Amino acid sequence: MRVGVLTGGGDCPGLNAVIRAIVRKGVQEYGYDFTGFRDGWRGPLENSTVRLDIPAVRGILPRGGTILGSSRTNPLKVADGIGRIKRTLGELEVEALITIGGEDTLGVASRLSDEHGVPCVGVPKTIDNDLSATDYTFGFDTAVGIATEAIDRLHTTAESHMRVLVVEVMGRHAGWIALHSGLAGGANVILIPEQRFDVEQVCTWVTSRFRASYAPIVVVAEGAMPKDGDMVLKDQSLDSFGHVRLSGVGEWLAKEVEKRTGNEARTTVLGHVQRGGTPSAFDRWLATRFGLHAIDCVRDRDFGRMVALRGTDIVRVPIADATSRLKTVDPALYEEVGVFFG
């Protein structure tokens, strides 16, 4: 049996760990052959492949990025995309396709599998942790760790100089990274896309923090927005990860806070640093287990399914479950954390 593997969307620490686990178990335990498709859906569309065997996955566990390359190519938006994919799979005698990706990549896999009879298995990937049906996705823990370390570092500067430091972290639609890193880093204000924020409230928190003679750190998700629509972002074009570019909400907020409170305020935009580099131990564990279970789905011919984390177990759910709605921060959880604001 020959199994295809592809990675789609923005890169995420742990992708290589998934690939390695799939190949190691597939070859050693089930005797499968593998075809790596290059750059997400572009691979099967254009019959662009990468050798994928045991030697190819050696040493990749601790490496960020993906040895298969990635892209945002969407075959549903390409003329005869489905047909071309089916022809490639037929020519290469690929009998099953493991797709590792986020909402877009899995959305295609779901339709391919459910509507076009292409035997797909999904592995969820989103650094923002906003995919439904799984407790966590790999890459998220790494990103939170990097953001937390940055916040740790900013504390000393904030306090030595008594200034407001705004840290803009990833999270276009969901505030998970902001919430986790802000809490772990001891931030005094955390702003997330799920709840429009009130600049005056932020200023009140900032001022009260100074009164306790500590300098405030404000963590803001890139997708967070002020309540009253008074925000005019000059450069809101998205990059190909779907993240806003520099000159975003963090910088806007720093200027507002400075203007309204009279305290000097500065912004740090962590940007792509959050998604690069070696995965955390947790992400390697999770990604590896996802890979081991994905290849078991293939063996069981359990297609149209995605692996997911529930507590400490890996379970299987319909791919469509992952893409049906975004997993956002529960207002009750946000309120729970709010005890540390100000």
Add this chain to the structure above:
Amino acid sequence: MRVGVLTGGGDCPGLNAVIRAIVRKGVQEYGYDFTGFRDGWRGPLENSTVRLDIPAVRGILPRGGTILGSSRTNPLKVADGIGRIKRTLGELEVEALITIGGEDTLGVASRLSDEHGVPCVGVPKTIDNDLSATDYTFGFDTAVGIATEAIDRLHTTAESHMRVLVVEVMGRHAGWIALHSGLAGGANVILIPEQRFDVEQVCTWVTSRFRASYAPIVVVAEGAMPKDGDMVLKDQSLDSFGHVRLSGVGEWLAKEVEKRTGNEARTTVLGHVQRGGTPSAFDRWLATRFGLHAIDCVRDRDFGRMVALRGTDIVRVPIADATSRLKTVDPALYEEVGVFFG
């Protein structure tokens, strides 16, 4: 209302984060006063206390250890221990006691609460992750991260010199740290206390690894034991953390492997380095949430209960549940991971 807090047993990254969350929420939202008891159960036994208020918990989130100190003092083994504790609580007008600790500390809290009417709330703590009733305990992720980083570093030496490297990690009764760090670090053999190992099998894996021209890394939990009882550990006295001292199974195994395979083998014993220093972001998140929910138990007068992690939720369970049996590695999980051995 006055609430007492104590930390018992071996220290663990995240203890201070729990304490901080309890005090921040207790003071700000419920208007409670706090008494910190020094050095675990020794505190209420000897009326030894520490000031515990908002200024006392400032800046402690990222710090390892515990500002309250810890000990292994067991009041059940002290003459009139229960009586002395009750008298101290009475004198200080402490109406509820939050006990942060492992099997021993919580065992006492459970009996105090259930049999002697002392209103206790438990917070689970074990760096080995071997407490039932909770998916994870704080400190474990930090320990796994430290062990994984060490294994990452050993790879280059192993391969530059073609030698066997044995890494002994914590885990007296359960192999969680070995399993997670071994998998995350790409170890070729992982040995855990739950399954006696066969030295010949280890040698076979080591030899096959060399044949693939890679040098093997063996991760062994300090509590792992060989099958055939041929192991004679000279210095098996436990330290006050309940861990075996140096000259343990790691060193024994390296000598056996060297003797039987002819390959040079060396041991690294990570020891206390695994339990010190700043907690990981995950552990700060988990510890903080445990603290927030523990003080809510007090507010709800929901005593005899322990906070626990289930998936992404914090739940409450009877303290006795945590101490009734050890959470060990499921054989099926160990087998799942075994695909990477050899």
Add this chain to the structure above:
Amino acid sequence: MRVGVLTGGGDCPGLNAVIRAIVRKGVQEYGYDFTGFRDGWRGPLENSTVRLDIPAVRGILPRGGTILGSSRTNPLKVADGIGRIKRTLGELEVEALITIGGEDTLGVASRLSDEHGVPCVGVPKTIDNDLSATDYTFGFDTAVGIATEAIDRLHTTAESHMRVLVVEVMGRHAGWIALHSGLAGGANVILIPEQRFDVEQVCTWVTSRFRASYAPIVVVAEGAMPKDGDMVLKDQSLDSFGHVRLSGVGEWLAKEVEKRTGNEARTTVLGHVQRGGTPSAFDRWLATRFGLHAIDCVRDRDFGRMVALRGTDIVRVPIADATSRLKTVDPALYEEVGVFFG
């Protein structure tokens, strides 16, 4: 004898290590008393002090920032500044003043010492490493380490997505951080303030790098400028560290490269993260030795002098030597490193 200590200018990892060494040796070996002045020159101007003894310096070795606080207050620009400082020192019976700071702080110390008979000893501090008369200053190694780790992380994203990543690092007048972190991180282009760069040359390097099928990483010092003056920075106001604010050369360059080469380009501005947090081992070593030698200068009544690193030795030089000219990157060194460009 009573000795005053102050820290001026932007904060820098290692300041606390200097303070600790001064106090530990001063108290233990020479029996001195200490007065900490708060917030740089503002302290002696306004008689604002901090207790400074052995307990005050406990545990500060690994902490970033400065327990004395800092400011950019310049007493030469304050009415009767010199007079007020002399009066404060007289009232407090401070017989010697150790000033830890950069060009500005040391410039004042030099004039106080040489022209006004105030017995000063200088300790050089600049995160940019641009002070003459010393091989290195503490904080620089930490900043280079943080920038290098960020570049390491960006590699995987650059290569998984084949895009240009621009990293803007500190360095207003000197390119030391860019040069060291760029070289250590394997950057393909390094741009420094000492040499105006040619955007077309940068584009040529970027393009040639893509041709070798690797994605380029461009490290640019915040003070680097293009050759042809075609750069219009909108928001060139400096912050109180003397660094340019966001929307600087990094973002400008990414847009130019994207426009001219057609390759997607993104910017990361590391900002204040580079100067915060725990100092590296090297910086703790250097800062501690500076402190030990500074208090020896006091004991020797060797005033008007600054401690400096020469090879592995700590030497004493006139304070004026440090402030006479900036230590910039030698063109020959920049050329040496240029072999890795493109």
Add this chain to the structure above:
Amino acid sequence: MRVGVLTGGGDCPGLNAVIRAIVRKGVQEYGYDFTGFRDGWRGPLENSTVRLDIPAVRGILPRGGTILGSSRTNPLKVADGIGRIKRTLGELEVEALITIGGEDTLGVASRLSDEHGVPCVGVPKTIDNDLSATDYTFGFDTAVGIATEAIDRLHTTAESHMRVLVVEVMGRHAGWIALHSGLAGGANVILIPEQRFDVEQVCTWVTSRFRASYAPIVVVAEGAMPKDGDMVLKDQSLDSFGHVRLSGVGEWLAKEVEKRTGNEARTTVLGHVQRGGTPSAFDRWLATRFGLHAIDCVRDRDFGRMVALRGTDIVRVPIADATSRLKTVDPALYEEVGVFFG
């Protein structure tokens, strides 16, 4: 022109950075071809080679170990060793040999060059920093950083439990790693091979530290020895790095201190973890510059020479200078640091 490269002795973070710099500059600027010899002197002895060109050195800058492999093979102890090496070089038309190694490897290179007309250039390598003629060697800063981080972590455990923690670090003949990491980590006692220590003095320091209600951390170099010869190390056999095996001075000392002071004492032996993994930014900088200057020596046909660091400059010295005597810790420096003991 064809240039040979080999790495000998224990591995060291930065070896790959040297190799990369040599090849990048040699190929790009001078048009040389390269032959990599496998496993130190074994390579030219047995004509065992590795392809060494630009693609071979891609991505190796941040990797520990050496892509050429290493060994302790000494051709002076092999029958007709010199003759075999000369024949291999002749057959392969290798006209110059760059040898990267420590005292032993460079000792051979020196004799080959001076007595047998083999054109050698040396690059100094010792993780212990004990080679004369150079201020620092690469790998040392990385090792110090790892040891310092471990000591940082141990502080919290020491203080939460009031116990003595002994950390044994590398350093068979010189105490540089102990001195630097001990100082940077805030150790209370540092013991080095250069000065026999008095166990009673250590106990006095330990006890006085407890009296100040802080727990002591003792850093001991593996080669440190007690004064009175009362130490009996059971297992003093050296491993192939020339380091003592486990059950060394650290464990012996912990037992003595425990026995004599009554305080619980524990040992951590960092071992091979100190020499593995990614090099620090400083070590990558130093290693790269060594490589760039080594290939310049070849171009200048300046053989029998070794590159070395003096201040911030790379200079050339006779290889024999490096091997003539060990660079040990100056007693004055040890005394300077002693202010922090106890």
